[in-house]
Amino acid sequence: xxxxxxxxxxxxxxxxxxxxxxxxxxxxxxxxxxxxxxxxxxxxxxxxxxxxxxxxxxxxxxxxxxxxxxxxxxxxxxxxxxxxxxxxxxxxxxxxxxxxxxxxxxxxxxxxxxxxxxxxxxxxxxxxxxxxxxxxxxxxxxxxxxxxxxxxxxxxxxxxxxxxxxxxxxxxxxxxxxxxxxxxxxxxxxxxxxxxxxxxxxxxxxxxxxxxxxxxxxxxxxxxxxxxxxxxxxxxxxxxxxxxxxxxxxxxxxxxxxxxxxxxxxxxxxxxxxxxxxxxxxxxxxxxxxxxxxxxxxxxxxxxxxxxxxxxxxxxxxxxxxxxxxxxxxxxxxxxxxxxxxxxxxxxxxxxxxxxxxxxxxxxxxxxxxxxxxxxxxxxxxxxxxxxxxxxxxxxxxxxxxxxxxxxxxxxxxxxxxxxxxxxxxxxxxxxxxxxxxxxxxxxxxxxxxxxxxxxxxxxxxxxxxxxxxxxxxxxxxxxxxxxxxxxxxxxxxxxxxxxxxxxxxxxxxxxxxxxxxxxxxxxxxxxxxxxxxxxxxxxxxxxxxxxxxxxxxxxxxxxxxxxxxxxxxxxxxxxxxxxxxxxxxxxxxxxxxxxxxxxxxxxxxxxxxxxxxxxxxxxxxxxxxxxxxxxxx
Numbered sequence: 264x265x266x267x268x269x270x271x272x273x274x275x276x277x278x279x280x281x282x283x284x285x286x287x288x289x290x291x292x293x294x295x296x297x298x299x300x301x302x303x304x305x306x307x308x309x310x311x312x313x314x315x316x317x318x319x320x321x322x323x324x325x326x327x328x329x330x331x332x333x334x335x336x337x338x339x340x341x342x343x344x345x346x347x348x349x350x351x352x353x354x355x356x357x358x359x360x361x362x363x364x365x366x367x368x369x370x371x372x373x374x375x376x377x378x379x380x381x382x383x384x385x386x387x388x389x390x391x392x393x394x395x396x397x398x399x400x401x402x403x404x405x406x407x408x409x410x411x412x413x414x415x416x417x418x419x420x421x422x423x424x425x426x427x428x429x430x431x432x433x434x435x436x437x438x439x440x441x442x443x444x445x446x447x448x449x450x451x452x453x454x455x456x457x458x459x460x461x462x463x464x465x466x467x468x469x470x471x472x473x474x475x476x477x478x479x480x481x482x483x484x485x486x487x488x489x490x491x492x493x494x495x496x497x498x499x500x501x502x503x504x505x506x507x508x509x510x511x512x513x514x515x516x517x518x519x520x521x522x523x524x525x526x527x528x529x530x531x532x533x534x535x536x537x538x539x540x541x542x543x544x545x546x547x548x549x550x551x552x553x554x555x556x557x558x559x560x561x562x563x564x565x566x567x568x569x570x571x572x573x574x575x576x577x578x579x580x581x582x583x584x585x586x587x588x589x590x591x592x593x594x595x596x597x598x599x600x601x602x603x604x605x606x607x608x609x610x611x612x613x614x615x616x617x618x619x620x621x622x623x624x625x626x627x628x629x630x631x632x633x634x635x636x637x638x639x640x641x642x643x644x645x646x647x648x649x650x651x652x653x654x655x656x657x658x659x660x661x662x663x664x665x666x667x668x669x670x671x672x673x674x675x676x677x678x679x680x681x682x683x684x685x686x687x688x689x690x691x692x693x694x695x696x697x698x699x700x701x702x703x704x705x706x707x708x709x710x711x712x713x714x715x716x717x718x719x720x721x722x723x724x725x726x727x728x729x730x731x732x733x734x735x736x737x738x739x740x741x742x743x744x745x746x747x748x749x750x751x752x753x754x755x756x757x758x759x760x761x762x763x764x765x766x767x768x769x770x771x772x773x774x775x776x777x778x779x780x781x782x783x784x785x786x787x788x789x790x791x792x793x794x795x796x797x798x799x800x801x802x803x804x805x806x807x808x809x810x811x812x813x814x815x816x817x818x819x820x821x822x823x824x825x826x827x828x829x830x831x832x833x834x835x836x837x838x839x840x841x842x843x844x845x846x847x848x849x850x851x852x853x854x855x856x857x858x859x860x861x862x863x864x865x866x867x868x869x870x871x872x873x874x875x876x877x878x879x880x881x882x883x884x885x886x887x888x889x890x891x892x893x894x895x896x897x
Contacts, residue, residue, distance in 0.1 A: 264288035276455040285324040292319035304340035306331040337366045369455035374403035378467040388473035391565040398432045412451035478565035486510035488578040500681045510537040518561035554582030590685040593620035608791040617654040624649035631677035704791035712736035724897040733768040744787035781807040814896040818845035853894035
């Protein structure tokens, strides 16, 4: 009999501190001679056999594994002979046991070639309540582990199973387990009893290199902000991109976000704690003047669901408001002039004012542009009101092209607070809501007719008590002119004719007036205030001369043609009497009688000289020829 064993708990294995014993039983006494005595080699080391109870047939041979340098199967070599000198096994060494036993020497601590941990979560690096954790580990290539290794998961002891290649341990997470990275330990020995270094929270040759994090707390969002790429990030119009940013203290799976009743583009990948959703507003979106609606449904990486969010958080500006309605002109649009006579008229230098409002507020610091007769106007916003404006422009000679026409205006480039551009109101005269218009009049008026006369029988002259009458006709309607007659405007009565183009002025001659041609001046404007050239002369007809001095006869000469003029102081029937009258000034045709008979009067060289003749008859009384002269100046 030949058998071998170790004092290891598994006798077929030995480690550094084990002793291996070879037992030999022979059917006869063995020789103890030096040359023929029993010789034993274990692991190629010579070992002295010891008799069992002094028997020459039963021996043991022991060797300490610490003395054996070669690991692996402990080799055996036995040579022996009986007391008669017969060589056992024909003199060849015996190298095997008779009972099939063997001992393998293993001085190396075992190792694990792979350690992996995962959960049955969609994301196996995370786990939530009731989910299963699986810990897998493989022995080193040459190692066989003592069954079973001691395993803990989340500080709970679990028993692994072996499928011939891989050890697998599982654990179901409970409400009592701590959150965070799930700890694990693996304590293991090989069959020889060598202990491997404890594996504690260490992965080996793991494909994803990830531990498992336990999370049983629903996530929250600590930041939800909304902004627009509008110039004002709190407002949006069609075409603006809305950005919704969410952030959590927890890593999140990709959230489900609805923004403005649409599914936005989402930036971010599972495991991020911040996600950005973007959406471009369209004409199909509903106006949202109180804020664009949204919802966020989200889960942490373990799959715990947070409470749906539909409000911003930690966003100083608040939710973005959306408006797709374009601004339009409102219901209060007027035009007027600061003309002192008529606000519906304007002349050069007058200021045109257009007041207007809109259906909604206009963007701050971006007043609309206004053109009045195609010239840029100054625009001011009404204090405290972003929908009311006033535009002003002073008319100049450059506007002459629209003389006697209504002044057009246009309102351009107006944008509401959201950035919506209104449609330009092109140049025209019919934009006002109160039908107001202003006509431009830059032409000075003229007087087409200016005549003067008196109510004297000779209308070209006037004396005390006579009225001098001035008639004027303008080329257009004018307000009552300022008329001075005979040196002043006092006591001048002015009456309007059938139209405002026609006026008549009159003034009575008094002794205070100078004897001269009656002077006058006419100062006038048109209805817009354009001044005409002051008129001081008639356009047709004579003037009026003021004459309050009685005329005198400087010569009254009467003569006869008697004796062919040789006896002019005598006359007989048939002789012609000639009366020559000379006055100190022009006079009207005088009334002359000779011999009490009215005579025809002829004007001499001028209106100062007048001649009347009479032929004497038988019936005339003898004596001095009588005559009378009645006269007046012009």
